[in-house]
Amino acid sequence: MSRTIMVVNPNTTRTMTDAVVAAARTAATPGTTLVGGTPTVGTASVESHVDEVWGAVGVLEQVRVGEQSGVDGYVIACFGDTGVQAARELARGPVVGMTEAALFTAALVAARFTIVTLPRRTREMSDRVLRDTGLSHRCTVRAIDVPVADIAEGALHELDAVAAEASLAIAQDAAEALVLGCAGLADLVGPLRERLGVPVIEGVAAAVAMVDGLLAQGVTTSRAGTYAAPDRREPSA
Template sequence: MRLLLINPNTTVSMTEKAAKAARAVAGVGTEIIAVTSQTGPASIEGYYDGALAVPGMLRELKLRQAAGYDAVIICCFDDTGLDAARMFCDVPVVGLCEAAVSMAGFIAQRFSVVTTLERSRILIDNLVQRYGMGARAKVRASDIPVLELENSSSGAIGKLRATIERALAEDGAEAIVLGCAGMTDLARDLQVLYGVPVVDGVAAAVKQAEALVSLGLGTSKRSSYAAPLPKPFLGAMQEFAPVSSIEVSGA
């Protein structure tokens, strides 16, 4: 089984961190192919960054359409471009937020998602509502710019721990979801420290992608995720103009 993990931001160290976490939980025989977007922001913090990250992420999908992979993981907790990628692909495409909150729902009645900045909290809260977990989850911001997670001397870990402690004390949280791909390397230690399940979106997405592939399930091409219709695209978007019914395939 081959899983394509795409980091939609342009920070290579974050891709490497996520790839390491993905390989640590992948099953025997699962290959993780990790790629970094070459176009867009260095980190994704809110709707503007996310919108400008989507073309670079789709370009990485397009470049690898003939490589042959069984599923795609969009490695950003904002689920950046997830619906667009599902229209682009017939193989399963998994987003970190959707994977993590659905997994948390199996192990806890109440859980808190701990993310980075307030602007990201609002976006993720909207996603949690969309995924049907609004009544069971609270989203908290830790006031951490994403790139500070790459700097061990930034104080980001202390802020993250303080936010988790507030979630456990004030939210009635029975589990914690880490709401940023840049936190993936912290999950195991935090679980030991606080004695509650800590769900990492990267690991959750890998296992859910493996499950979908094992069950022989691909993205439905009826209605919502039907392939884009061929039409002219102008200017810088010309390269993304659909020319056939399915642009990307796992075959």
């Protein structure tokens, strides 16, 4: 049962794609191959709603590539899940966003949890997925307010800042698990688990596991309404 899952990085920074794929590999089952997808057009990181528009364009581009090369399922590796719903319309196989996957995973191991994200301005991206998933009553959102560019080469120098904010969430919000609010924070999973003593959820790994599970169940996106395949009228960007 060999499968291929494409991890689509909605920004154009290939080193970030590689790092994200590497970090998520352990969450895949042995027979599953992870490939990265990096858009040729878009922005270097996704921090604003404008970035999200271009991130979604990039997601669609990579899903089209994936469909032609026989990809079985997709993970969208951007906190906020930009382009996930559109990708579901194009892909034969299941598509899972890192945010929804992280929230559902946290909900299986903790009564309440917190998202720690980077720029304050991206808080709305978390709030939007919380409204979609209905988990607002169990999750708070916090930000350390540094730009995403700050972690382009790795996030270890932000370990103290993220840990401090997560500790506040544990003390003040009664959070019992931490959701990392950016794909670029994956290298903090180990250090934060040790430091905080609570589950630390990394959404790309969570999403890879969920796509793997959907494929194992033979379940893919419903075509009965919202995610029916669109008439092909896509422009070439």
